[in-house]
Amino acid sequence: MPSPKRIPIFDGHNDVLLRLHLRAGAGAVAAFLQGEDKGHLDLPKARKGGFVGGLFAIFVPSPKRKDRAGGETRSQENARETAGETAGETAGETATVIGSDPAPPAVDMAEAQRVVFAMASLLFRIERESKGRVRVCRNAGDIERCLAENTLAAVLHMEGAEAIDANFELLDVLYAAGLRSLGPVWSRPNAFGHGVPFRCPSSPDTGPGLTDLGKALIGACNALRILLDLSHLNERGFWDVAAISNAPVVATHSNAHAISPHSRNLTDRQLAAIGKSGGLVGVNFAASFLRPDGRHDRATPVELIIRHIEHMLEHAGEESVGFGSDFDGAMIPGELGNAAGLQILVRAMRKRGFSEPMIEKVCYRNWLRVLRRTWGDGA
Numbered sequence: 121m122p123s124p125k126r127i128p129i130f131d132g133h134n135d136v137l138l139r140l141h142l143r144a145g146a147g148a149v150a151a152f153l154q155g156e157d158k159g160h161l162d163l164p165k166a167r168k169g170g171f172v173g174g175l176f177a178i179f180v181p182s183p184k185r186k187d188r189a190g191g192e193t194r195s196q197e198n199a200r201e202t203a204g205e206t207a208g209e210t211a212g213e214t215a216t217v218i219g220s221d222p223a224p225p226a227v228d229m230a231e232a233q234r235v236v237f238a239m240a241s242l243l244f245r246i247e248r249e250s251k252g253r254v255r256v257c258r259n260a261g262d263i264e265r266c267l268a269e270n271t272l273a274a275v276l277h278m279e280g281a282e283a284i285d286a287n288f289e290l291l292d293v294l295y296a297a298g299l300r301s302l303g304p305v306w307s308r309p310n311a312f313g314h315g316v317p318f319r320c321p322s323s324p325d326t327g328p329g330l331t332d333l334g335k336a337l338i339g340a341c342n343a344l345r346i347l348l349d350l351s352h353l354n355e356r357g358f359w360d361v362a363a364i365s366n367a368p369v370v371a372t373h374s375n376a377h378a379i380s381p382h383s384r385n386l387t388d389r390q391l392a393a394i395g396k397s398g399g400l401v402g403v404n405f406a407a408s409f410l411r412p413d414g415r416h417d418r419a420t421p422v423e424l425i426i427r428h429i430e431h432m433l434e435h436a437g438e439e440s441v442g443f444g445s446d447f448d449g450a451m452i453p454g455e456l457g458n459a460a461g462l463q464i465l466v467r468a469m470r471k472r473g474f475s476e477p478m479i480e481k482v483c484y485r486n487w488l489r490v491l492r493r494t495w496g497d498g499a
Contacts, residue, residue, distance in 0.1 A: 132402030135449030173273025320414025373444030402444020
């Protein structure tokens with residue numbers, strides 16, 4: 121009997137550019153192309169696991185803040201990564217419930233722009249030195265060609281808009297360079313809105329939503345047909361975008377609040393709004409967003425990922441659920457390991473009774489649909 125076919129997987133979120141950017145010493149491009157023991161995602165791991173492409177995030181870490189004694193402490197996202205270690209491996213060893221820490225410090229625009237340029241350059245250098253094995257994609261046709269040619273499809277995404285000026289001049293430049301997806305905020309306030317903090321248990325309704333400038337940013341992204349990612353917006357910001365945007369509502373890496381009552385996760389009403397808009401939610405592999413107790417724990421079973429998928433399918437619909445792994449940005453279940461283990465999820469869905477067409481939708485077809493609808497054919 122022939123073995124079940126391997127399913128390609130397109131992923132809504134990873135932080136490999138941050139891991140490589142923070143890497144000690146040179147060799148970041150080679151580390152991605154040749155592979156290494158560290159991290160969740162590189163080209164060899166992607167090939168082994170059927171990872172055919174995804175949204176590659178640019179993220180600007182917050183500055184260090186002073187502790188009460190005057191010393192420096194690492195802000196939450198700086199604990200996400202150290203050179204050669206994933207965030208979960210760095211910050212989650214104690215397996216404690218995420219608390220209600222104050223929002224990380226704001227980021228200076230000039231520093232944000234410096235980091236954005238450095239990380240975008242890193243992705244472009246990976247493409248240039250890959251000899252055709254990696255391509256930065258600017259439309260759905262590019263992604264489909266990559267699938268046909270066994271080329272890794274990388275979409276440039278920005279997580280938090282601190283680098284964007286009030287006149288949106290840099291937004292135009294980044295779009296011309298290849299930016300096709302943008303989260304207005306990360307989990308800290310900025311000029312555009314209020315991010316949802318890391319709290320469990322907590323409602324996602326944690327404060328004000330978009331500012332007036334944030335609402336203008338939504339219109340600017342709609343005009344350029346840049347995908348808007350709502351994963352780090354609080355609930356009021358989510359509804360602000362849903363009310364004014366003319367694009368599908370997308371949360372690239374969020375889970376079901378009904379299963380894991382984390383502030384970062386989406387209520388059933390939010391999931392229904394995503395489905396109604398023709399949008400998509402990408403299930404996040406972070407243990408703390410999967411578990412009912414919100415713990416950082418590698419022993420989290422892969423079964424929980426499947427439970428979130430099933431719940432999202434029920435409330436958002438079968439066209440509106442995909443993957444948003446958070447590779448290199450979170451602690452993920454040890455059973456999954458890294459991108460090389462992605463077919464474990466395919467096998468788990470088959471075992472659960474998912475049909476092959478449904479598995480293909482969750483693995484890549486739903487992402488291709490929403491990207492084409494958002495970008496249009498000529499993006």
